[in-house]
Amino acid sequence: MDEQETVRLTAWARGRVQGVGFRWWVRARALELGLVGSASNLRDGRVEVIAEGPRPSCEKLLELLRGSGTPGHVTGVAERWSEPRGGLYGFVEQ
Structure with missing residues (x-):
């Protein structure tokens, strides 16, 4: 495994994760x-x-994301790994 390999992670967190500061965190x-x-x-x-x-x-x-230190309460996280697409700057909450 290449430690410097750039990847794209898409994760979906479910549980009580909206309206609790989760995206900011x-x-x-x-x-x-x-x-x-x-x-x-x-x-x-x-x-x-x-x-x-x-x-x-x-x-x-x-x-x-799967740890106990998140705001709200995460009951599960699904993940998908893929090639990076680029064109992203900073990290935004939407």
């Missing part, structure tokens, strides 16, 4: 890890997280 963690992307509320109550950057940083973000 995700943005702060992602910026600390040097990732670019977004955190968006979905109509079904989940939050979609898109992050691009070095694989170890994306894996750490996924670990944090």
Whole structure:
């Protein structure tokens, strides 16, 4: 595995994750890890997280999403790994 490999992580967090500061928290963690992307509320109550950057940083973000330190209450996180698409700047809440 190439530690410097750039990847795209798409994760969907479910549980009580809207209206509790979850997207703001995700943005702060992602910026600390040097990732670019977004955190968006979905109509079904989940939050979609898109992050691009070095694989170890994306894996750490996924670990944090599944940890006990998140705002609200995460009951599960689905993930999809893919090639980076680029064109992302900063980390935004949508």
